Amino acid sequence: MEFSLLGPIAVTTGSAELSLGPAKRRSVLALLLLQPNTTVPLEQLIDSLWEEEPPEHARTVVQGHVSRLRATLAEGGAEAYGIELATHGSAYLLRLPEELIDAHRFGELVALARPEAAPADAVPLLREALGLWRGPALTGTVTSPPFAAAAHALEERRLTAVEALGRAHGTLGEHEQAAAILYSAAVNHPLREGLIAGLMRALFHTGRQSDALEWFHRTRRLLNEELGVDPGERLRGAYEEILRAEAAGGGRTGAARPAGGARGTGGASGGTPSGGTSSGGGRYGASGDSRPATGNAARPVDGTGRAPVQGSADTDEAHGAAGAPGSDGTKQGTPAGGRGGSGSGSGSGSGRTGAPPRLLPRPPARFLGREAQLAALTTVLTDGTTGESPLAVVAGPAGVGKTACAVQWAHLYAGSFPDGQLFADLRGFGEGDEAPPAEILGDFLLALGTPPERVPSSAQAASALFRSLVAERRLLVVLDNARSSAQVRPLLPGGPHCATVVTSRSRLDGLVATDCARPVGLQTLGHEEGAALLGAMLGPERVAEDPAAARELVDLCDGLPLALRAAAAQLTARPRWRLARLAAALRDERRRLALLSAEDTGIAAALRMSVARLSADDARLLSALATSADGHLNASLAAALAGYDPERTQDGLDRLTEMHLVDEEATDVYTISTLTQLFARDERGEGGESDTGGTGDGS
The missing domain is CATH 1.10.10.10 (Winged helix-like DNA-binding domain superfamily/Winged helix DNA-binding domain)
Known part of the structure; x- marks a missing residue:
């Protein structure tokens, strides 16, 4: 608790x-x-x-x-x-x-x-x-x-x-990092002299002397106008220190690294196991370049001072990184078509003051790879050509790492949304009831500074107020674990400078049809990616001892990051076990689901939440499909196994495919993963109505 x-x-x-x-x-x-x-x-x-x-x-x-x-x-x-x-x-x-x-x-x-x-x-x-x-x-x-x-x-x-x-x-000499971290806080607290003094020193050390001195004069004027006082000792000290250094001809005392030349700190070591694996020496390639290949911002830092994902290849800010001040004192790296802004979070006409909301969960630990999906999100969410609020849906099976991918991108680009980042778990595939829109909207409005007594009780009124408040802001909204398009629509911001990421086990075709959502699919990991994930969890030496066993573990886990994470937890708890020993234990299909669990998380719990949302007919169809010998079948075989007529079977297969419980590899060629088969066999006769709890996506 x-x-x-x-x-x-x-x-x-x-x-x-x-x-x-x-x-x-x-x-x-x-x-x-x-x-x-x-x-x-x-x-x-x-x-x-x-x-x-x-x-x-x-x-x-x-x-x-x-x-x-x-x-x-x-x-x-x-x-x-x-x-x-x-x-x-x-x-x-x-x-x-x-x-x-x-x-x-x-x-x-x-x-x-x-x-x-x-x-x-x-x-x-x-x-x-x-x-x-x-x-x-x-x-x-x-x-x-x-x-x-x-x-x-x-x-x-x-x-x-x-x-x-x-x-x-x-x-540590990481002055670009220092400037990026201090900038947002300084904008929101322009009279805090210690903060401004630190920012001035950081800017000076990166070669931006004029920016540093401008911050001093700006703050001096504000202190005089607002409080009628002169700068204090800390602010004067920073100013005099910079002037002395310039007079001595010292210039900058710590050279800024050129953009694209940020040092790497070991690419494969950062990130969460729910991602894929890094290729090359760093997160975005072997060069150590700190910028995503398709992004228009270097690695941003949000207003709380958090830098996303410690230990990745992009740990240093390049000159002009998002969230850091540029040579003209403005923020760089905003989404294409986004408006300029101070990052104060006070949208036009809102009357709100204070720090913008930063509701993102902590950055995912040891996030590896998923470069293609992160790049796809960047393309969708920074597209300013349509004049509309961009919307992406990250969809995939339970345990594939949808939440981690969305949160990773959100942290990487938090600096591109200076008016705040909102996050909500819609509980579409969790225990109990899904989160009603009114509840989520109430939390959003409070985070945006709305007094509690002014939060509307109806979802319709709250949705209208939410859209009004954020209409002119640059805001990122992450809606996790959505069950349906109808649950999402009232939570969508309408402003053209806002962006929304939704994660779901369902494809949410309704959002694609009515709101022009762009789907970003997540697939399971291949052998190389899965082995790298195990190496990140257990240490590369332990995996290198038996690469064949590592490949077998990936197969036994169906390439699902959540299952691989649970397997790594078993091996972490048993440091003397070799990978082959766990692989041998997992070959026993009666024990596999139990072994791929760690306390309250695991693949069985995740699948249980998916099956619990099925109708009785679809749950029985899934149970019948689980009896397939090799997990490959067509509609005719599925109808024979379930005892359904062809039309009823096809409709059920379509719904199971939409929920990523079945995969349609080609026209009338369906597959069901081994872990889903094992779970459905265990649940056979319960119709998917087991009331045993779980934790949802787990990633």
């Missing part, structure tokens, strides 16, 4: 998020989490929840919210995590391990980082800390002074961490 304060208030257990109810109930939880393991008086809760005079029944309201929170936590298994919401007279105590709170973990990671003394260690620590942020702190709480003050304090800690990350990169 995890508690989130650094963004929307949330409680998650496993892959599910608990329903916390209205804003005041979320606010009660937030206040208790801000003071964990400390008694919080009832009067303090009342004072914080009502900005004006509280109503006469305020005590009863708070007590009711506490009671519901206690029940919600209990339903989520709080006791197993050592969590207790206790009453002590007229006060409440939330007793829990503090490491379950993201704000506590953030503070610990920042405290461990030593940007000057140990910069190489500080960079990953600070990146991980900043990666915990999912938007403005305490989103979803009431708008009272105590919560505003607490949110401000957390934001100050975030900015301090951004400054520290910039210093760490500077100490």
Whole structure:
């Protein structure tokens, strides 16, 4: 169980998020989490929840919210995590391990980082800390002074961490990285002198002296106009340091690497196992060039200071990278046809101020390859020639890595969408009901700065407000795990500078027909890619010991990254096992699905969520297809196996193909993967109605 304060208030257990109810109930939880393991008086809760005079029944309201929170936590298994919401007279105590709170973990990671003394260690620590942020702190709480003050304090800690990350990169001589990280934060906080001073030094060290000095004069004018004060010691110190260096004829003290010449740090080591494998020496080829072959931006860094995917070949920013300032002080690397902007997130007429929402999940770990699919997404989502909001659908079977591919691209190009990145799990193939559009729209509107009381209750009104707010912004929306086109349509932004990525196990042909969505299909991995993925998980030496066994493992896992990841988890837990030993165990079809599971994730759980969405007729057809000797069949054989008439069989095959449970290799030539066959055989007779849980796509 995890508690989130650094963004929307949330409680998650496993892959599910608990329903916390209205804003005041979320606010009660937030206040208790801000003071964990400390008694919080009832009067303090009342004072914080009502900005004006509280109503006469305020005590009863708070007590009711506490009671519901206690029940919600209990339903989520709080006791197993050592969590207790206790009453002590007229006060409440939330007793829990503090490491379950993201704000506590953030503070610990920042405290461990030593940007000057140990910069190489500080960079990953600070990146991980900043990666915990999912938007403005305490989103979803009431708008009272105590919560505003607490949110401000957390934001100050975030900015301090951004400054520290910039210093760490500077100490390592990675001044382009430092400039890219500090730029977005400086735009959003133009009076924060320490931030501006760090950006000035980073710009100077990359040879952009004029940009550095312009930042000083711009900030000096703002300080005088807004606060009536002169620059402080840190800002003056940076300015004088640059002037002295120029007077001495030193020019830039740290030469910027030319674009396309960024150093590589070992291409095959970055990325998530749900991707493919890298070809050549780096993510985009052996040259070490830091730019995607088809992209128009070098590797962007989002406004939280996170650089996507540590350990890939493109770890350094090229001059003029997206999210970094160019020679004219503007952002470079925007999507084709996109409008210019400061990146402040304040769309035209919105009246919103503050940092833009950054709701993307953390970048996928050890993402390998998928260059063709990433390039296809770049082509679709940066196409400014149509004047429409581009839409891509990443589709494929369960466990093939759709989410990882979409999130990887989103992090790579976050800098091209300076007004924010929104993310939502639509739960189309997860446990329980799919997420209703009104719920997702409510979260989006809150993240965009809409006060809770102004969020419409109807999906239609919320959708209209959402489209209005983002009409002139450059915003990226990632909608994960969609079940149907109808679930997606209310969530689509309408502005021509917005872009949307949808992932689904279904092809979502409806979006292609009505919204001109462009499909980007993901296939299973080949032998070379699968072996490279195992090498990334286990270490290349272990795979090199027995390449034949590695190839067999790829076959036994049907080339699915999720299954290969589970196999790697089995081998990681058994360091003395050779790959051949696991391959021998997986040959036993009765044990294969169980072995390809790791705790709450695995290929059986993923397939169960797909089969659970089938009609009874289609589930029985899939079960009949599983009896095929080699997994290859045509419509006539399928009809004979299922006992259906030809028309009913063809309709069912079309639906199973659309869901990627069956693959149509050629006209009237269908295949069903071995793992799907094994699962369907195990589930035979249940009609796909098993109520056993799973985690969905797993990637």
